[in-house]
Amino acid sequence: MLTFLLAAAISYTLTDTSVLQPPKAPAMAVWTSEPATREAVEFTAKDGSRIRGWIYRAKQVDDGRTVATHPFVLFFYGSNEDLVHEEARLAWLRDKLHVNAVCFDFPGYGFSTGKVNVKSTREIALEEYDFVHDHLAAQGPRGDGSLPAIVTYGWSIGTGLAVHVASRRTVAGLILQAPPASADEMAAWSSKHDVPRLARGFVKVTVDAEVQPIYNNVQEIASISAPLLVVQGSEDDVVPITQGREVFAASPAKQKTFVEVPGAHHSDLRVGHPPAGDAVAAFLQQTAAGQPFATPAR
Structure with a gap:
């Protein structure tokens, strides 16, 4: 009985390093490579970290709009990814959906310096938005003087950053792919499925x-x-689709859509293909014509 009670008391705590797991950093030369395809951008965060990313600038297309009116999509990737892992998604957003796709490496990830921890990553996510708003979007105001729309888009753990930014800055839309509902629910799920x-x-x-x-x-x-817009695979085995539906239900947005991708798991959901790709395309097309929604001031 004593042995059982002691075993029952064992717990494993998810810390910064077990939740944020940067892959092996690529060579720095990759960051500035292919300048004809993308532009390397960087800024110094308030804590001194050098935050580096890429912008895939929208190209002019015959859609009746000028490049200056095309939305900016600020993308936040998953835990064990980096900029290089998301090259294809960023290029797809620009080439097929005609938006300005921007992504930065988290502090301590890829090309960025800094400490790997949740607190600084959340704080710097806000600074990333500010950089996009003040330095990138400001380069191409609309005809009426307003700036292009900014949409935050997150995948997996990155949804927590996209939501955090949208709760504290002005965004025209929010796209979430496989969003966790809460720390308690993720811990309960992990206890059942990740423990041997x-x-x-x-x-x-x-x-x-x-x-x-x-x-x-x-x-x-x-x-x-x-x-x-929430997109999730029906067979997601990392973040259950029930959690994504909880997040969707908790949103007070008058315009919201949930897209379930049949048969898709957490990491094999092909966002560039239907039905997910079609949903993202329609969402961004509508966003381009709209005005940003007001959120709390900085």
Whole structure:
């Protein structure tokens, strides 16, 4: 009995380094390579970190609009990815959907410097938006003097950053791919599915208090009125689709759409293909014609 009680008390806590897992950094030369395809951009964060990213600038197309009116999409990737992993998605956003696609490496990831932790990553996500707004979008105002729309788009753990930015800055829309609902639900799911089979029921997964905010999308999305698109695979085995539906239900947006991709899991959802690709394309097309929704001031 004593052995059982001791085993039942075992817990594994998800910390910064177990949630944010940067892959092996690519050579720095890659960041400035292919200047004809994309532009390397960087800024110094308030904590001194050098945050580096890419912008895939929209090209002029015969759609009755000028390049200056094309939206900006600020993309946040998943835990163990970096800029290089998202090259194809960023190029697709620009080439097929005619938007300005922007993505930065998290602090301590890829080409960026800084400490790998949730708190600084969330804070710097806001600075990334400010850089896009003040330096990139400001280069191409609309005919009436207003700036192009900015949409935040997150995948997996990156949805927590996209939601965080949308809750504190002005965005024209929010796209979420496989968003967790809360830290508690992700811990419960992980306890059932990530713990080795023989240890299930004995080991309980918990989430460190510093890490919890990046998972708490249901709580944070409640203040966001911007149009919302949620895309998720029906067979997602990392973030259950039920959590994505919870996030969707918690949004007060009057314009919102949930797209379930039949048969898709967490990492094999092909966002550039229907039905996900069609949904993202329609969402951004509508966004391009609209005006940003007001959110709390900086």
